[in-house]
Amino acid sequence: MRASVITFPGSNREGDVARALRLAGAHVSPVWHEDKTLPERTDLVVLPGGFSYGDYLRTGAIAARADIMDAVRAHAERGARVLAICNGFQIACEAGLLPGVLARNAHLRFVCRRQHLRVERTDTAFTSAYASGSAIDVCIAHGEGNYICDAATLERLEGDGLVAFRYCDAEGHVTPEANPNGSLNGIAGIYSAQLNVLGMMPHPENLIEHLAGGIDGKGLFESLMGAE
Amino acid sequence: MKARVTVTLKTGVLDPQGKAIEGALASLGLAGVTSVRQGKVFDIELASTDQAEARANLTAACEKLLANTVIENYHIGLEA
Secondary structure (H helix, E strand, C coil): CEEEEEECCCECCHHHHHHHHHHHCCEEEEEECCCCCCCCCCCEEEECCECHHHHCCCCCCCHHHCCHHHHHHHHHHCCCEEEEECHHHHHHHHCCCCCCEEECCCCCCCEEEEEEEEECCCCCCCCCCCCCCCEEEEEEEECCCEEECCHHHHHHHHHCCCEEEEEECCCCCCCHHHCCCCCHHHEEEEECCCCCEEEECCEHHHCCEHHHCECCCHHHHHHHHHCC | CEEEEEEEECCCCCCHHHHHHHHHHHHCCCCCCCCCCCEEEEEEECCCCCHHHHHHHHHHHHHHHHCCCCCEEEEEEECC
């Protein structure tokens, strides 16, 4: 698999996600936001975490208008895959790759801690390596992760099975107490209608080695390697 | 020509920052504040002297960047 990891001014997780992809066996190309085109034969575009443009205006708003994003949109429209993590998820929403908005956390605090996620479906290119209904232990680190959208969009996401991950407790129960930021229905990640774009606030790239405290993030990268 | 664009959260969208400010005003003993909603103001200078053209440009600026119309409304004020 050939992955292109986009770096914007203020991105800071591009190295970690590139490492996670390489360890899973992917070929990784770094791409600068001012580039107009993606490397040839890019299978996967990654929008990494960070604080692009210092979160000025709205999180992800300015990066979403970067030169490279037209190529990323065209890539997604062809049905090719995009993985958007944390600030990348915010950028993807602002760019119209995914519906909704990541608003300020309901309690106003930046959260940086371990968090369980329920894997809502395991029949996608991003999650096939996970056990169905499993609660995985990953990291979250964000101040604007409160997923909101209008009622019709929420109904479509839920009805079409486009919720990828929900915040849950260690047993996999989605409860208000397990919701770290006020997201609607505990949403931590969503898919596009064709299941080729995944946006998620948590950082799977943080937990790929026992040395770092866990390996529950690995499944996502292994799933992508196994996908056609 | 000068313009002032204001961007505000739509009714019903949770505004935790506005709520925190509301609470701070209450703690200062300022009576009678029943609600605070926080927004953004952009003071913009335009080369154009044509009102219609300026308004069209600013509308495009709001739709493309200044506001996220999923959760925000915008208002364009032009100075004569």
